[in-house]
Amino acid sequence: MTARQAAPAAVPRPQPSAAHDILCVNAPGMAASGPDGQLRGQNLHGFFRHGVRTLARMELRLGGMEPVPLQGTLTSAAAARFLGSVRVPGDLDPDPALTVERLRHADGAETVTVRNTGARPARIPLEIALGTDLGQLTDIAAGRRSADLPGQVQSSGLRWAGQGRAATVSARPSPHAVLAGAGVLRWDLEVQPGARWSVDLQVELESPSTGRPPTGRGPGVPLPWSEPEVRADDRRAARLVGRALDTLSGLLLADADRPTDLYTASGAPWRFGLTAADALWAARMTLPLGTRLAAGTLRATARRQHLAPQQSAGAARTTEGAIADGASSLSPVGPSQAGSPAGAGGSSGGSGGVSAAQPGSAQGAGSSPAPGAESGTAAQTMDGVIPGPLRHGGPELPASCTATEATLLFVTVLAEAWRWGLPRAEVAELLPAAERALGALRAAVAEGPDGPVGFVTDLGRSAEERAARPGPARCEVQAQAHRAALQGADLLEAFDRPGAAEWRAWAAELRERFRAQFWIDDLSGGRPAAALLASDRPVPALASTLVHLFDVGLAAEGELHEGLLDREQTRLLAQRLVAPELDCGWGLRTLSAKSPRFNPLGHRSGVVRVQETALAVSGLVDAGFEREAEILLEGLLEASAHFEYRLPEMYAGEQKVADCPPVPHPAACRPAAMSAAAAVHLVLSLAGVRPDVPSGRVATRPASTAPLGALELTGLRVAGEPFSVRVSRIGVAVVEEAPSFLQLAAS
Numbered sequence: 001m002t003a004r005q006a007a008p009a010a011v012p013r014p015q016p017s018a019a020h021d022i023l024c025v026n027a028p029g030m031a032a033s034g035p036d037g038q039l040r041g042q043n044l045h046g047f048f049r050h051g052v053r054t055l056a057r058m059e060l061r062l063g064g065m066e067p068v069p070l071q072g073t074l075t076s077a078a079a080a081r082f083l084g085s086v087r088v089p090g091d092l093d094p095d096p097a098l099t100v101e102r103l104r105h106a107d108g109a110e111t112v113t114v115r116n117t118g119a120r121p122a123r124i125p126l127e128i129a130l131g132t133d134l135g136q137l138t139d140i141a142a143g144r145r146s147a148d149l150p151g152q153v154q155s156s157g158l159r160w161a162g163q164g165r166a167a168t169v170s171a172r173p174s175p176h177a178v179l180a181g182a183g184v185l186r187w188d189l190e191v192q193p194g195a196r197w198s199v200d201l202q203v204e205l206e207s208p209s210t211g212r213p214p215t216g217r218g219p220g221v222p223l224p225w226s227e228p229e230v231r232a233d234d235r236r237a238a239r240l241v242g243r244a245l246d247t248l249s250g251l252l253l254a255d256a257d258r259p260t261d262l263y264t265a266s267g268a269p270w271r272f273g274l275t276a277a278d279a280l281w282a283a284r285m286t287l288p289l290g291t292r293l294a295a296g297t298l299r300a301t302a303r304r305q306h307l308a309p310q311q312s313a314g315a316a317r318t319t320e321g322a323i324a325d326g327a328s329s330l331s332p333v334g335p336s337q338a339g340s341p342a343g344a345g346g347s348s349g350g351s352g353g354v355s356a357a358q359p360g361s362a363q364g365a366g367s368s369p370a371p372g373a374e375s376g377t378a379a380q381t382m383d384g385v386i387p388g389p390l391r392h393g394g395p396e397l398p399a400s401c402t403a404t405e406a407t408l409l410f411v412t413v414l415a416e417a418w419r420w421g422l423p424r425a426e427v428a429e430l431l432p433a434a435e436r437a438l439g440a441l442r443a444a445v446a447e448g449p450d451g452p453v454g455f456v457t458d459l460g461r462s463a464e465e466r467a468a469r470p471g472p473a474r475c476e477v478q479a480q481a482h483r484a485a486l487q488g489a490d491l492l493e494a495f496d497r498p499g500a501a502e503w504r505a506w507a508a509e510l511r512e513r514f515r516a517q518f519w520i521d522d523l524s525g526g527r528p529a530a531a532l533l534a535s536d537r538p539v540p541a542l543a544s545t546l547v548h549l550f551d552v553g554l555a556a557e558g559e560l561h562e563g564l565l566d567r568e569q570t571r572l573l574a575q576r577l578v579a580p581e582l583d584c585g586w587g588l589r590t591l592s593a594k595s596p597r598f599n600p601l602g603h604r605s606g607v608v609r610v611q612e613t614a615l616a617v618s619g620l621v622d623a624g625f626e627r628e629a630e631i632l633l634e635g636l637l638e639a640s641a642h643f644e645y646r647l648p649e650m651y652a653g654e655q656k657v658a659d660c661p662p663v664p665h666p667a668a669c670r671p672a673a674m675s676a677a678a679a680v681h682l683v684l685s686l687a688g689v690r691p692d693v694p695s696g697r698v699a700t701r702p703a704s705t706a707p708l709g710a711l712e713l714t715g716l717r718v719a720g721e722p723f724s725v726r727v728s729r730i731g732v733a734v735v736e737e738a739p740s741f742l743q744l745a746a747s
Contacts, residue, residue: 038059059129109200114126124189125186132148223249253273258303265673266673276402285614298413388403412484457472485510550616615678651665688733723739
């Protein structure tokens, strides 16, 4: 027998899929089933609480028959309705006499109602078979399924215990019989003609997971955003924003260290916890609706920021917004793969290091090294980093750590929340964390063997790791670093902190280097490289990550910061984005269809990611390329209609074909915080509201082509006060409501 013959056959890994499931979410609870409403214990079916499957099976039968499924649909992000029919045995009428309605809520409640529309009384047994494994979501998402636990009878239902946890199902009215061995609750029904009978079921987790898990938004706690009213000639806009905000409300979590701080879970079912980069993106994109979500998210992520040992033991501990007093829900560089949760568990913030004092910068807690500071030990390079899991990099590049994106984005969200009216005292509380983030940025600038000289590599790895395995300088990271440097300089200057001039000079040098080294000339005029390798060799892949070059960031007086590209390079990139190789008709592919490694279902090799297409639309409008923006906008709006205006995290990048909807991705989070927030951003950004509350001004720069027709937005918030704007069909904006202390700048 050969070695090949002797080798055991590989066991195929189960692949749970949520692409076609009905998923209700109200963090930290969720429920998943097929369209028939039956929970069968397979894949991700069941009720979940704090990452534990409290109930895996809930199979309903009337007279020993499963109802014929008629409809299953979400009624909100947190609730679903399932309708089925049952024919009474012996009934000669062709129409079904009994209908069964199931109203399900993510919090663990379900109401079953049996209606008799026939002419005779229905005498029929109702049985609900229940069971659970009390498994962890992380295990179930990886395809691991343990056997159901034995049930025990309790006064009005069943109870299961195991693995240090316990769950119960209670019923009102109480069942006529409980079969613990089979896990069955039974009622003997007699439903008169025209009558109905209902039972309320409640699933509860008695013992949550160890530690202090985040909870959902508590009773009486308002949503951290205003509820706008959107009126547009294109009616898709209002439906998209309404359902996006409903989705975000289902993903809200309250931080265990400070329950009034709300942030969004990354998405369900795979990443039902805090991923700092995703939460910060969601907070940034909803700033026109208020700064409360941004404030809560910034404080929650600052508490998880890596701190130097001296800082964590010394004066820096007085800055509550930057201290990790409790267990972090993030791991510094924990792996994250498609189809598995990320950011749902981890260790405490960890230790970083102290950066040496530089000329013009303060020594001690909260100080930020000026550009040009020498990097120190491995611990020093981690100081100021906001941890995050790894993210797939696609076929052209290695996986990247979301700590880089989160750390740079922290500075941007704080700066823009300040422009939108976050109170000065709250900004000052968070400023030391932003300064440490800037210090982490400087420590990650390559100086030779660890990457392309002068460019930013990976903030999530120590200097020793970068020297041992030099990583690429990614195009989108340079754009994010450039924006963070400029907006960080704005904050430092406004709060009388040192280093603003040095950061602006560093950003100018980065622009010059980027335009010289990242630009690839070709017959079409050229394009930016996706990345530079350590040898300064460009990676020529054409990818959707290039849209970050258009996201230049809000500046003073309602203006935008300068970007890394010059005007001609920006024009050429705008044309590239709407060419068929990137624009599939539903949005931007993550990799050009001309690439030999293109895969329409590849996470970074061909899918459409909603957030990147939305960023492209707003960025193109800001840069003056409105025709290109309108093309991408229409594709995303049309795709949203096929997803019932609840956009998933991503979907297949197949070329759009008439009468054929976009293809769902089996591993996409749906709901996903970034795609929901991107949908809000997509519509609200077209009004072009750009406030600068610290200077007492607000400008409006709407899309002159008015791609949604007439657009009216009421219920926005600037400095916590109502703000309303109307954009005509010829792209003229009129501010109809604004805080009295703000001066309106000319459009």
